[in-house]
Amino acid sequence: xxxxxxxxxxxxxxxxxxxxxxxxxxPERKEINDLIENDPxxxxxxxxALTLMKKTNQDLDASYYQIxxxxxxxxxxxxxxxxxxPASPNDGYCAHTSVIFPTWHRPYLALYxxxxxxxxxxxxxxxxxxxxxxxxxxxxxxxxxxxxxVPPPQIMESTDLKILGPGGKTETFKNPFxxxxxxxVPDFSPDGSPTxxxxxxxxxxxxxxxxRSTLAVLNRTNSWDAMSNDRxxxxxxxxxxxxxxxxxxxxxxxxxxxxxxxxxxAFDPIFWMHHANVDRILAxxxxxxxxxxVTPSVVTQASQTWNLPIGAKMDAATPxxxxxxxxxxxxxxxxxxxxxxxxxxxxxxxxxxxxxPSQLMALMERLYGQKSTxxxxxxxxxxxxxxxxxxxxxxxxxxxxxxxxxxxxPHVRLLEDTLDTTAKGxxxxxxxxxxxxxxxxxxxxxxxxxxxxxxxxxxxxxxRVHFEKYALKSSFDVVxxxxxxxxxxxAISTTDSNSWFRSPYYVGSVSAxxxxxxxxxxxxxxxxxxxxxxxxxxxxxxxxxxxxGLPSFDDEVVHPYLKKNLVWRVRKVLDGSIVPFxxxxxxxxxxxSSALLFxxxxxxxxxxxxxxxxxxxxxxxxxGWTGAxxxxxx
Numbered sequence: 199x200x201x202x203x204x205x206x207x208x209x210x211x212x213x214x215x216x217x218x219x220x221x222x223x224x225p226e227r228k229e230i231n232d233l234i235e236n237d238p239x240x241x242x243x244x245x246x247a248l249t250l251m252k253k254t255n256q257d258l259d260a261s262y263y264q265i266x267x268x269x270x271x272x273x274x275x276x277x278x279x280x281x282x283x284p285a286s287p288n289d290g291y292c293a294h295t296s297v298i299f300p301t302w303h304r305p306y307l308a309l310y311x312x313x314x315x316x317x318x319x320x321x322x323x324x325x326x327x328x329x330x331x332x333x334x335x336x337x338x339x340x341x342x343x344x345x346x347x348v349p350p351p352q353i354m355e356s357t358d359l360k361i362l363g364p365g366g367k368t369e370t371f372k373n374p375f376x377x378x379x380x381x382x383v384p385d386f387s388p389d390g391s392p393t394x395x396x397x398x399x400x401x402x403x404x405x406x407x408x409x410r411s412t413l414a415v416l417n418r419t420n421s422w423d424a425m426s427n428d429r430x431x432x433x434x435x436x437x438x439x440x441x442x443x444x445x446x447x448x449x450x451x452x453x454x455x456x457x458x459x460x461x462x463x464a465f466d467p468i469f470w471m472h473h474a475n476v477d478r479i480l481a482x483x484x485x486x487x488x489x490x491x492v493t494p495s496v497v498t499q500a501s502q503t504w505n506l507p508i509g510a511k512m513d514a515a516t517p518x519x520x521x522x523x524x525x526x527x528x529x530x531x532x533x534x535x536x537x538x539x540x541x542x543x544x545x546x547x548x549x550x551x552x553x554x555p556s557q558l559m560a561l562m563e564r565l566y567g568q569k570s571t572x573x574x575x576x577x578x579x580x581x582x583x584x585x586x587x588x589x590x591x592x593x594x595x596x597x598x599x600x601x602x603x604x605x606x607x608p609h610v611r612l613l614e615d616t617l618d619t620t621a622k623g624x625x626x627x628x629x630x631x632x633x634x635x636x637x638x639x640x641x642x643x644x645x646x647x648x649x650x651x652x653x654x655x656x657x658x659x660x661x662r663v664h665f666e667k668y669a670l671k672s673s674f675d676v677v678x679x680x681x682x683x684x685x686x687x688x689a690i691s692t693t694d695s696n697s698w699f700r701s702p703y704y705v706g707s708v709s710a711x712x713x714x715x716x717x718x719x720x721x722x723x724x725x726x727x728x729x730x731x732x733x734x735x736x737x738x739x740x741x742x743x744x745x746x747g748l749p750s751f752d753d754e755v756v757h758p759y760l761k762k763n764l765v766w767r768v769r770k771v772l773d774g775s776i777v778p779f780x781x782x783x784x785x786x787x788x789x790x791s792s793a794l795l796f797x798x799x800x801x802x803x804x805x806x807x808x809x810x811x812x813x814x815x816x817x818x819x820x821x822g823w824t825g826a827x828x829x830x831x832x
Contacts, residue, residue: 210260210522211523212522213542214311225545231346233339243322243333245361245371248262248317248467252467256381256382265313265464266378270290270460300426300476305523306473310338311338315337337544344475353471354376356373376467377466378394378466380465396453400699411448418437426443429731438809447710450463453466454771459713481546482558486562514534517532518532659742659791660792661678661705661735663678663766665708665733669781672713674770674782676768676787679704679705679767680745680763681703681745682746690765695769702745709734738789760789761814764816790809791810794807
């Protein structure tokens, strides 16, 4: 069994789910749509396993309640771990806004997964050997919100599910993904709710924002600090891309309800599929940047946890409590140990063939970047047809014509049908390119780009949003809009902030994911006193094309348009209330640009020259540039 105890101490060792064939690659974590559509046995086992896990007595350490509680409430020591500081009801383990944010959650998911797989094995024990083998290979699925933002109805809508049973029969189960029913109801459940609940604000516009941000974190972040967490950085923001943590924050807030509040988020069953995708993006980023890993840091007031006091060193060797890694009661997983996901008994579909960094980036571009690349193709229509800039853009778009992502990721359906006529015409006129399958299955190292980057003559425009994380003492969003020339701000609702995410003028949002009861969280209190600042970025180029009708991305064209038509608002997540700007004086929205370069090779994504600010665009507006953000970083 994957879950075992250390001697008489009863400590559950985090091993990950056992690989059924140790000499082979471990089983894949599948995308949830793929699992439902293409693996009815696997989905059936998922339903049965989670049903059993949720029924476990809440007092048991391996219960759903206790495992979810590691993330926050009820703030009790799990398995007695919590070492260097005195135990307190106001402490917790979870690492946010720190360099170990993504790596702390990796063994956390592995612990949950090993218990879930144990329940799958228990459910299959009285079934045929085929079901038993299926249970051995079952892994926690991920929700790829960057490809398909809205989860399938089997996760979000259905209260009952019809699933495959032995002998091909259909069985009906209460939907275990819909909510978690407390037994008994704890004091921390909002308004005494007996179950978890959601308040989603998904939309097609939000989906575009998430897709762009996910591609950017893979393509543009070239340091661990920029990728791993949302703490505001210094310098000139050369990467102009939101961190993985910031994208993660956005999904929490867009799902809403329990998911929009840090200490209770893990009780929602969708939390685990969400974080499986966060882990997947981390694993893909690792494969694209194999030489980069956790950057050493020092624990500050804002990043201290139960086991990490202020001033302690935080690096790849930092213990990731409370996840025991051996028979002793003093040894925990570290970021170094969890760097290789195979050691925890799983992999992801994109990584099975061991693609080279450029081959993997090519796959990500085809999965998440088609619309972005098409935006540049469309921009090329405003450039003289025989110019070097036009030829560069067209050459970069060519491989999209025959991309076969679905051969690698079965849940994917190509976006070709959504392309406008201009993009289709440009792509259709180009010579066929090699298929994606050939690219990603080639031996590692083949197909690496050889040619130097080529200038496109285009600018990439990005909004940077900076604020104090605990400014409102609960989760909130800064929402960015881009208005057409003939539309004024009255088009943005002053009463219904949920409608903002459905607005045709919505561009993106930067989210604060925080504890709504910071008085119950020691590190939240110290983060408040430290005035911890965070940041996120929203790319504008697609929206400039879709909304403005501008003929180019040149400074002299875009600058006056953004000065007149870039708009932002602030809203709280828990109740949707609209926040006046004077209540968040730390807010600073600024605009940056960088020149685009295209690098020939398997991945047809741009790279970027040095970024530069355009502070005059927002300087005269509430929540615009003041220079205070730069002072806060020093």
